[in-house]
Amino acid sequence: ALKDAQSWAQGKSLSDLDYQFLAASEEIDRREVQQALEAERTKEIEARLAEQQKRLIQETQAAKQQRILLFAVSMALLLACGLGITSYFQYRKATASERQARVSEIQALTSSSDALFASNRKLDALIEAIKAKRKVQKLGGVGVDTAGRVDNVLRQAVYEADEYNRLSGHKAAVLGVDISPDSEFIASASVDKTIKLWRRDGTEIATLKGHQAIVRSVKFSPDGQFIASGGDDGTVKLWQRNGTLLKTFQGHSASIWTVAFSPDGQTIASASMDKTVKLWNSDGKLLRTLRGHTAAVPSVAFSPDGKTVATASGDKTVKLWNSDGKLLRTLRGHTSVVSAVAFSLDGQIVATGSGDKTVKLWNKDGTLLRTLEGHSAVVSGVVFSPDGQTVASASRDGTVKLWNIDGTELTTFRGHTAGIWGMAWSPDGSFIASAGAENTVRLWQSHNPLRTIISAHKAGIWAIALSADSSTIATGSEDGTTKLWSRQGKLLRTFTGQNTAIYAVALSRDGKLIASGTNDNQVNIWTRNGNAIATLVGHNATVFGLAFSPDGQIIASSSQDNTIKLWRPNGTLLHTMTGHHAPVWQLVFSPDGQLIASAGGDGTVKLWKLDGTLVRTFRGHTAAVWRVAFSPDGKFLASDSGDNTVKIWTVDGKLVRTLEGHAAAVWGVAFSPDGKIIASGSVDNTVKLWNSDGTELTTLRGNSGAIRGVAYSSDGAFVASVSEDNTLILWNVQQVLNLDLLSYGCDRLRDYLRVNAEVEKGDRLLCSPIGTE
Numbered sequence: 001a002l003k004d005a006q007s008w009a010q011g012k013s014l015s016d017l018d019y020q021f022l023a024a025s026e027e028i029d030r031r032e033v034q035q036a037l038e039a040e041r042t043k044e045i046e047a048r049l050a051e052q053q054k055r056l057i058q059e060t061q062a063a064k065q066q067r068i069l070l071f072a073v074s075m076a077l078l079l080a081c082g083l084g085i086t087s088y089f090q091y092r093k094a095t096a097s098e099r100q101a102r103v104s105e106i107q108a109l110t111s112s113s114d115a116l117f118a119s120n121r122k123l124d125a126l127i128e129a130i131k132a133k134r135k136v137q138k139l140g141g142v143g144v145d146t147a148g149r150v151d152n153v154l155r156q157a158v159y160e161a162d163e164y165n166r167l168s169g170h171k172a173a174v175l176g177v178d179i180s181p182d183s184e185f186i187a188s189a190s191v192d193k194t195i196k197l198w199r200r201d202g203t204e205i206a207t208l209k210g211h212q213a214i215v216r217s218v219k220f221s222p223d224g225q226f227i228a229s230g231g232d233d234g235t236v237k238l239w240q241r242n243g244t245l246l247k248t249f250q251g252h253s254a255s256i257w258t259v260a261f262s263p264d265g266q267t268i269a270s271a272s273m274d275k276t277v278k279l280w281n282s283d284g285k286l287l288r289t290l291r292g293h294t295a296a297v298p299s300v301a302f303s304p305d306g307k308t309v310a311t312a313s314g315d316k317t318v319k320l321w322n323s324d325g326k327l328l329r330t331l332r333g334h335t336s337v338v339s340a341v342a343f344s345l346d347g348q349i350v351a352t353g354s355g356d357k358t359v360k361l362w363n364k365d366g367t368l369l370r371t372l373e374g375h376s377a378v379v380s381g382v383v384f385s386p387d388g389q390t391v392a393s394a395s396r397d398g399t400v401k402l403w404n405i406d407g408t409e410l411t412t413f414r415g416h417t418a419g420i421w422g423m424a425w426s427p428d429g430s431f432i433a434s435a436g437a438e439n440t441v442r443l444w445q446s447h448n449p450l451r452t453i454i455s456a457h458k459a460g461i462w463a464i465a466l467s468a469d470s471s472t473i474a475t476g477s478e479d480g481t482t483k484l485w486s487r488q489g490k491l492l493r494t495f496t497g498q499n500t501a502i503y504a505v506a507l508s509r510d511g512k513l514i515a516s517g518t519n520d521n522q523v524n525i526w527t528r529n530g531n532a533i534a535t536l537v538g539h540n541a542t543v544f545g546l547a548f549s550p551d552g553q554i555i556a557s558s559s560q561d562n563t564i565k566l567w568r569p570n571g572t573l574l575h576t577m578t579g580h581h582a583p584v585w586q587l588v589f590s591p592d593g594q595l596i597a598s599a600g601g602d603g604t605v606k607l608w609k610l611d612g613t614l615v616r617t618f619r620g621h622t623a624a625v626w627r628v629a630f631s632p633d634g635k636f637l638a639s640d641s642g643d644n645t646v647k648i649w650t651v652d653g654k655l656v657r658t659l660e661g662h663a664a665a666v667w668g669v670a671f672s673p674d675g676k677i678i679a680s681g682s683v684d685n686t687v688k689l690w691n692s693d694g695t696e697l698t699t700l701r702g703n704s705g706a707i708r709g710v711a712y713s714s715d716g717a718f719v720a721s722v723s724e725d726n727t728l729i730l731w732n733v734q735q736v737l738n739l740d741l742l743s744y745g746c747d748r749l750r751d752y753l754r755v756n757a758e759v760e761k762g763d764r765l766l767c768s769p770i771g772t773e
Helices: 002-008 016-118 122-139 144-160 733-737 741-755
Strands: 161-168 174-179 185-190 194-199 204-209 213-221 226-231 235-240 246-251 256-261 268-271 277-281 286-290 299-302 308-312 318-321 326-332 340-342 347-352 358-363 368-373 379-384 390-395 399-404 409-414 422-427 430-434 440-447 451-455 461-466 472-477 483-486 491-495 500-509 513-518 524-527 533-538 543-548 555-559 563-567 573-579 585-591 596-602 604-609 614-619 624-631 636-641 647-648 655-660 664-670 679-682 686-691 696-701 709-714 718-723 726-733
Touching: 016 122, 016 144, 016 451, 122 144, 122 161, 122 741, 144 696, 144 741, 161 741, 174 430, 174 440, 185 213, 185 226, 185 286, 185 500, 194 213, 194 226, 204 235, 226 256, 235 256, 235 268, 256 299, 268 308, 268 451, 277 308, 299 340, 308 340, 308 647, 318 340, 347 390, 347 524, 358 379, 358 390, 390 422, 399 422, 461 709, 461 718, 472 513, 472 726, 483 513, 513 543, 513 555, 524 543, 543 596, 555 585, 563 585, 596 636, 604 624, 604 636, 636 664, 647 664, 647 679, 679 709, 686 709, 686 718, 686 733, 696 733, 726 733
Parallel strands: 174 213, 174 422, 213 256, 340 379, 379 422, 461 500, 500 543, 543 585, 585 624, 624 664, 664 709
Antiparallel strands: 161 440, 174 185, 185 194, 194 204, 213 226, 226 235, 235 246, 256 268, 268 277, 277 286, 299 308, 308 318, 318 326, 340 347, 347 358, 358 368, 379 390, 390 399, 399 409, 409 451, 422 430, 430 440, 451 726, 461 472, 472 483, 483 491, 500 513, 513 524, 524 533, 543 555, 555 563, 563 573, 585 596, 596 604, 596 624, 604 614, 624 636, 636 647, 647 655, 664 679, 679 686, 686 696, 709 718, 718 726
C-alpha cells in the first residue's frame, strides 16, 4: 500500500501533512524491514550458534573419547611395556637357567669321564670327555674352571686310553681270537657255538655256524684263506674265509681247547682235554697222535720253522716234540696247570702261562730264563710281538700285560669286566685283540705314541738322572736297586747288592760312572759295566742328592744331615759345606761347573762356590725346597717346594716369577735344552709343562702315585718322570705339545663310533663337525 501511495503521489502537489504522513510511513516501513532483517540475522546467528554448540558438543565428546582412548592406549602401552620387561627378564632367566643346565650337563659328563677312567673303562671315559668338549665348543664361555676340568679329563683319557675299539655281537663269552696274516681280519670263537669274522675296523662280515657246542679256539691259516676251529663237540672244523665249511675232523674223545696251523699251512694241530694232541693234514687225515701228558692239554703251538711242537698241560709241564711225534724234552717249573704256550719269532724262546699266575720264558733247550710275576689269576694266553722283543700275557684277572723279554713289565691294559680267555697280536704289530668272558673282543693299540710306561722297579722310584746325550737313563728305587735304561725303555743293567733304599742317582757326563746314594748314609760309585769302584763314607744320614761336575772330576752329595760334601770319584773328601738348617734334598752343578745350587728343607736355595764359599741364599718359598735346576745357559735357577709352587730366579737372586698350578708338593723340576720350557712333577701325580713366561702349556697324567723326579732329554724329545707307583714314564713331549686333543681322540674312536653295534645312535656323529651332528 505504501508503494501504491508513493506511486500516486508522483507528480502531484500534496500538503505538508500528506508529506509528513508519507515520510512517517516510509520510516515505519524502513524500520519494519530493518527489524525483519535483524530478525533474520538473529535467526541465522542463532542457527550458527546452535551449529557451533552442536559441533562443540561433538568435539567435546570426541575429545573425551580421545582422552579415554589415549588413556586406554597408554595403559595398554604401559601394560605391554611391563609385560615386555617381565618377558625380557623371564627370557633372561630362562636363558640363564638353560645355560646353567647345559653347564651342569657338561660338569656331569666331566665327572662321569673321571669316574669311568678311575674304574678302568677308559674308552668310555674318552667318549664322555669328547662329549663334554663338544658341548663346551657349542656353548662357549663356560668358565675357566669348567673348561679346565673338561680339558683335564680329555687329556687324561687321550693319554691313557689304550683300548680303541670293541667287537660286540657274540651272545656269550668269547674264548678265542685270531688275526689274519695281513692284519685286516679278525676271527672270534664263542660259548654261543659260533665263530664271527670281522674287519679290523670292527665291521662284522660273517657268522660261521656248525659246531654243536662251545667253540674254544680259532686260527687263520698262514695264507689267510682258511680258518680252523675247535670246540667242546670234540671236532676240528676247517672253513673258507667266506664262511663255507670245508671239512670236519673227528677223533678226539673230549673237548678241543686249542687248534694251530703249521707255518706251511699243511698241518693242523689240536689239543684236547683227552690228554692228547693230534696232528692232521688239511684234508682231514689224522697224521699222528702225541701222547705223554697225564692231564688235559689246553694249548699247542708250532715253532716258526715247523719242526717243533710245544704242548702245555694240566700236569704242570710243557713238552717239546719233533714233527714226527718224538718227545724231545719236558719243561718243568710251573706249580699249576700250564694253560698257554707260544714260540718267539726266531724259535729260540718258549713262553708259557700258568694257573700259578706266572709267565715263564724258557730257552728251547729247556733252560728256564726268567719268571714274570704280576698277574693275580690264571694266565690264559701268551704271545710274542712280531719283532720278538715283547711278550703279551692275558689273564682271568681281566688284564693284558706287556713285558720286555728281559722280564721288565712295560704296561697293563685294563678294561675287561671279566676274565680274558684268548689273545692275539696283529702281524703288523699295531694292535692286540683280547677275548673276554663279557662277550666282547677288545682291540688295544700295542704302542702308545705319546708315552712309554715301564714298571721299572718293585718299589717306589725316588731318583732319576740322564746321561749327557740322553741315551741312558738311571733310576734308583726303594727296592734297593739302581737300573740303567735305554731311551726306548729297554733295561740295560741292574746294580744290586745295595740292601738299602736308593734315594739319589747321578751319571757322569760321559756315562761311564754311576753314583747312587742310599739310606745307609753312603754313596756307591760304579762303572757302567757294574764294577763297584768306590764307596763314599762320611754323611751321618740318608743321602738324597748327588751330582757329577761337568768334567766328571768332582762328585757332590747332600744329605739329611744338613750338609753338602764334595768328593773325588776315588773317594777323597774335598769339602764339607754347612749352612742349611734342615736336610739338603738335592743339589746340581751349574753348566760351567763353577757353582753348586742346593735345595733345602729350610725353605731356601743356596748357591755355593766349589771351595765351599756360600755365594747367596734365595728366600721366598714357604715350605721345604725339594729340587733345584739350572737353565742351560746358567743364568736362571728353578726351585720347587712343598708350597706347591715352582719359582724361577736369576742367579743373582732376583725372583722372576712363581709357577702355580700343582695341587700338592712339587718334587721335580727341569729345563728344556733351549731353556724355553720347564717341566715339573708333583705329589699330585702329574707332570706339568710351562712356558718360560709362566704359562702352563699342558698337564701330563699317567702316574697313579706321587712323582719324585723329572728329567728333560738333551735333544728335547722326551721328559722322563719317576714315581712312587714304581714306574718310569717317558713322555713324547714334542708330540704332546703339538697335539690337538679332540682330533686325536676322535681319530682313535672313529671306527668304534661308526661300526660298533652297541653305540647309541646319537653318539655316532659325536666327532662330526659342529652343526652336522
